[in-house]
Amino acid sequence: xxxxxxxxxxxxxxxxxxxxxxxxxxxxxxxxxxxxxxxxxxxxxxxxxxxxxxxxxxxxxxxxxxxxxxxxxxxxxxxxxxxxxxxxxxxxxxxxxxxxxxxxxxxxxxxxxxxxxxxxxxxxxxxxxxxxxxxxxxxxxxxxxxxxxxxxxxxxxxxxxxxxxxxxxxxxxxxxxxxxxxxxxxxxxxxxxxxxxxxxxxxxxxxxxxxxxxxxxxxxxxxxxxxxxxxxxxxxxxxxxxxxxxxxxxxxxxxxxxxxxxxxxxxxxxxxxxxxxxxxxxxxxxxxxxxxxxxxxxxxxxxxxxxxxxxxxxxxxxxxxxxxxxxxxxxxxxxxxxxxxxxxxxxxxxxxxxxxxxxxxxxxxxxx
Numbered sequence: 001x002x003x004x005x006x007x008x009x010x011x012x013x014x015x016x017x018x019x020x021x022x023x024x025x026x027x028x029x030x031x032x033x034x035x036x037x038x039x040x041x042x043x044x045x046x047x048x049x050x051x052x053x054x055x056x057x058x059x060x061x062x063x064x065x066x067x068x069x070x071x072x073x074x075x076x077x078x079x080x081x082x083x084x085x086x087x088x089x090x091x092x093x094x095x096x097x098x099x100x101x102x103x104x105x106x107x108x109x110x111x112x113x114x115x116x117x118x119x120x121x122x123x124x125x126x127x128x129x130x131x132x133x134x135x136x137x138x139x140x141x142x143x144x145x146x147x148x149x150x151x152x153x154x155x156x157x158x159x160x161x162x163x164x165x166x167x168x169x170x171x172x173x174x175x176x177x178x179x180x181x182x183x184x185x186x187x188x189x190x191x192x193x194x195x196x197x198x199x200x201x202x203x204x205x206x207x208x209x210x211x212x213x214x215x216x217x218x219x220x221x222x223x224x225x226x227x228x229x230x231x232x233x234x235x236x237x238x239x240x241x242x243x244x245x246x247x248x249x250x251x252x253x254x255x256x257x258x259x260x261x262x263x264x265x266x267x268x269x270x271x272x273x274x275x276x277x278x279x280x281x282x283x284x285x286x287x288x289x290x291x292x293x294x295x296x297x298x299x300x301x302x303x304x305x306x307x308x309x310x311x312x313x314x315x316x317x318x319x320x321x322x323x324x325x326x327x328x329x330x331x332x333x334x335x336x337x338x339x340x341x342x343x344x345x346x347x348x349x350x351x352x353x354x355x356x357x358x359x360x361x362x363x364x365x366x367x368x
Contacts, residue, residue: 001142001143001154001193001198001199001200001320001321001329001333002143002320002321002322002323002326002329002330003143004143004144004145004146004152004326005144005145005146006144007141007144010126010144010145010146011126013146014122014123014126014146014151015123017105017122017123017146018121018123020105020106021103021104021105022103022104022105023101023102023103023104023119024044024046024101024102024104025099025100025101025102025115026044026099026100026102027097027098027099028093028094028096028097028098028099028100029093029094029097030044030045031043031044031090031093031100031102032044032090032093033055033063033085033086033089033090033093034086035078035082035083035085035086036082037082039054039055040054040055040060040078040082040085040086041053041054041055042054042055042059042102042109044102053102053104053107053108053109054107054108054109055108055109056108056109056110056148058110058111058148058149058181058182058183059109059110059111059112059181060074060078062111062112062113062182063089063112066100066112067088067089067092067093067096069088069089069092098115099115100112100113100114100115101113101114101115101117103180103181110148110180110181111180111181111182113181113182117182119180120178120180120186120237120240121180122146122151122178122180124237124241125151125176125178125186125241125244126151126153128241128242128244128245129153129176129244129245129248130153132245132248132249133153133155133248136155136157136249136252137159138157138158138159138160139155139156139157139158139173139252140155140156140158141153141154141155142154142155142156142173142193142200143200145326147325147326147327148181149179149181149183149327150177150178150179150183150184150327150330151176151177151178151179151180152175152176152177152326152330153175153176153177154173154174154175154191154200155173155174155175155176155191155251156171156172156173156191156193157171157172157173157252158171160172160252160254160257161195162257162258162261164194164261164264164265164268164310165265165268167196168194168196169194169195169196170192170193170194170195170261170264171192171193171195172190172191172192172193172252172254172257173190173191173192173193173200173252174188174189174190174191174248174251174252175187175188175189175191175200175202175330176188176248177189177330186244187204188244188247188248188251189202189203189204189334190202190203190251190253190256190257190260191203191333192257192260192261192264194314194317197314197318198321199314199317199318199320199321199336200317200320200333201260201313201317201333201336201337201340202330202333202334202336202337203256203260203337203340203341204334204337204338260340263340263341264310264313264340266344267308267309267310267313267340268308268309268310269308270308270309270310270344270345271307271308271309272307272308272309272311272312275307276298276301276302276307277298279301279307279312280294280297280298280301280315281294283297283312283316283339284297287335287338292324293319293323293328293332296319296322296323297315297316297319298315300314300315300316300318300319301315304318309339309340309342312339313336313339313340314336316332316335316336316339317332317333317336319332320332320333320336
């Protein structure tokens with residue numbers, strides 16, 4: 001599992017972001033984009049005071065999607081004809097007026113969202129779930145990070161564990177993730193942590209989700225408003241975060257964990273349909289892996305010397321630890337879960353039987 005920030009570092013960064021963020025509700029007729037070879041700025045007027053912010057990549061993608069401009073063409077205009085990009089964007093801002101939420105951090109537009117977007121912010125989320133995690137006996141935050149698009153808390157329960165093979169121990173856990181920029185719901189996903197190599201596997205098919213959809217903010221003119229996380233907003237979110245706390249309390253579910261362990265054991269009995277190089281090529285095509293990721297997974301598969309579906313899952317999750325970013329590492333952990341969820345071929349023997357599922361004794365250290 002790729003390591004990110006310490007919990008203390010995460011807390012400091014979320015506090016810093018809280019002090020440096022701004023949220024606006026603006027009619028698109030009050031917006032204007034200006035671009036040059038160095039990038040784009042978005043200008044709006046707040047109480048007759050002009051404001052200007054640089055535009056981030058995620059916001060560019062959301063603007064293009066909202067205006068129905070194909071993103072490849074949008075990028076070409078960015079690179080080769082920024083004045084043409086401005087004419088396109090500003091024309092459609094004016095012709096199809098609507099209110100949008102503009103999320104700004106450190107002077108940079110990080111998201112261009114619906115006026116019904118519900119702000120479920122990372123600091124409030126951590127304030128709600130960290131006390132619950134601390135109350136969960138034998139649970140630890142194995143890894144955490146905040147990226148430009150997501151917050152991640154990856155939690156492992158050291159008490160709930162089982163063997164896939166003799167000496168190959170996995171522990172139960174879960175991942176809490178959230179996006180403040182509209183790239184997905186607030187999610188709590190089961191996690192399986194393999195002790196022998198510190199790999200994480202995310203079972204997204206068993207995830208629980210909470211969506212960022214709220215009430216439309218009332219306004220009748222074409223002005224821009226700055227939105228605040230005031231007491232009213234905090235009160236509105238209180239009941240929601242209480243539900244999130246309940247989901248987190250139930251996240252380490254023994255039945256779901258042992259169901260996943262059964263699938264892992266079953267995967268040890270499923271040979272790869274093709275030789276390793278071909279198997280990884282097919283995997284790369286299915287999940288749009290980069291050349292570097294393909295090479296990393298193939299090396300991990302050879303090093304593991306296990307040409308089963310279980311070996312392929314472990315190769316993918318091992319490669320996640322050397323991924324180019326924490327975001328991509330988490331994607332690969334989810335891809336490992338998707339491989340595990342593939343249909344089981346016919347004539348495959350059932351998973352090896354263990355006398356009974358038990359809570360294994362604590363392991364001080366487990367090495368490869």
